[in-house]
Amino acid sequence: MPEIQKKKIQFQSIIDALLDDDADFPEYFLPSFSDIEGKEFTQLVSIWNQITPERKARLFEHLEILNDTDTLMDFNNIAQLALTDPNAVVRASGIRMLWDYENEKNIPVLIELLKNDIDQGVRAEAAGALGKYIYLGEIDEISQSNLKIVEKELLRVMRSSESELVRQKALEALGFSCREEVPSMIMNAFQSGDENWLIYAISAMGRSADQVWSTQVFSMLAHPELKVQIEAVKAAGELEIKQAKKILLKFILESESDEDLWVQSIWALSKIGGENVQKVFEKLLEKAETEEDQEFLKEAMDNLYLTNGIAANFELLNLEEPDEGQMHEFDINEGEIDLDALENTWIEDLEESLEDELEGSFDEDSDEEEDDELEDGYYLEDLDSGEDLDFDDEIDSEDDEDEEELDGDESQSDEINK
Template sequence: MEEQPKEITLDEVRQALLDDAVQLEQPQLYRLSGLEAPDIETLSAFWDQISSDRRQSLLDELETLADSNTTMDFDSVARVALADENPITRTTALRILWECEDPKLIPDLVNMLENDDDQNVRAQAASTMGHFLHLGELSKIPPDSMSQAEDALLAVMESEDHPEVRRQALESLGYSGREAVRGHIEEAYEYGDEEWQASALAAMGRSADREWEPEVLEKLDHVNELVREEAARAAGELELEMAAAALFQMLEHEEEEVRMAAAWSLSQIGGNDVQEALENQLEFSESDAETSLVEDAIENLVFTEELEDLSMLEFSEDQLEPPLDEPED
């Protein structure tokens, strides 16, 4: 009978973490996934005993692992790290928590947004809160939790905080249906600063409001690459067919980020020649990151077109149904 591999204990992970000379192996990193209450308390108790550099390198490894393996759940480790003395570690922890769906995290995010002394941490807290606004629009968190997040983000937008913090708040507020948000987006779009214009476009894309179509189309050929990139993303999020021609041209742009944004947006919009264009881009992709994204875009395009076919089928079947008989007098 084949011997089963020995289960890694949290104490073994602790001993490895406390020794900077020991390189953590993948099974030890896996052990930190999905921690439950007793293990979380244990981790919290020895967290500060780990060297600052080791704590940061651990979170970097967990973030990379979570990106490549969606079954991994390091939210508990990240929540412990939110109180870390190193602002870089706190920022990394907030990124790891981007997909967390527990509304109990919102008060911690609000507290960091309002009170953390590091602007990068505050900006990342604002960004992470955007995910909860999205969940709120989908009715996946309680309305009062969503309101708490919206109130905090709107307060930051109307404050004198660092522009990067306020821009991240605006992008997150794109998911909100609050009336005040539209005014903030319009003001940012009309402002001469290109970083503000890019954030306004990001918010437009998240709004699911096609009334922003003229503004998005106008910026697709903007001279600034960041503005053009966000316009491309917004066009895809809003599924703007009129943007397709410009997006096809962007596939030949010299900057990889612009090409990748255009590829993904075309997969969201669909239409004639998109698959051929994406397959051609895949052949000439210049990095592993671009190859991976274009492959995902091709898969997403198939999904998008299948949904369109299903919608058309349902529409045709509805047309074939005989009208209901009018009631007799």
């Protein structure tokens, strides 16, 4: 049988399966939607509206998972098809899948969805997706004119009466931006007292790649709400906050009950780097009980090698790393707020909580005690039953120096200029 006829019959089987609500859609058909084009795509479009909304939603749920786990898949065409689907769940899924495709032609489509889609969730996803194009603009991968268009639209949303969710996603997207209006927006959200705004503010801080936010992010590692803590962990990795190394190690060893905190702490450490972090990862890999954990730890180690390689190149070039310890004043609503001058704020309470939970990690004497505990295997006994793992002098000395910067430079205030 000719190869062309085989493919035609195979895709007809996929069409039949899509239209059959009485049976589960076979997962082995999912890769067939990658790189779909030509006659097959035309055939899919012709029956698209005959597929029930529930089945399309389930299809895209599985396609999203495959898109996230297999980098060889290219679902751009079917994601584009989803953007015009009557089902908001499918439209939102299509937007998320487009994150991996750096096509400037998507910008006007996403802006149109952000402006006019009737569903709040779709508008929020569109706002979030536009953040990718701000990032691409900042690294000169798209035209500056398109960058300005995206920034202008997201800033409009931030100043509008849009729903909180859409504005929160817009703030997160603007985290990539160097526009001078953005830092005060982030700080307003951070100080709002609203937990959801706080989470998006922390995410924006991480995306900014600006060390000026290190103190705020570091303090949130002790937040009583786990979801805020997890966002702070991710941001600490993005900002490469060295002071967070021991805290992240503590989370890794003590967060077995929460997989997300464990995963994010490991990944954040892989971004911060340090030669002896590799030893920790190797021990974790030895103890990994599932193939999924093993694969994730190998990916984290690969990322760590990349991080350490970049750091080594900086040392060879005699380049100094940016100062992470500065506290600043922020221009908010045409006024200046000095964080040190605020009394009885929840920020101070959380910083005190952080100090208590980590047995005084801001204090030099307590730092020495923690170093001794690390040397004695206090935190690492669960990793190694017979051999203590020293989480290295480099981490201890770097943490001592960096924590002194955070503690000693808090009184210095400069207005943020990005």
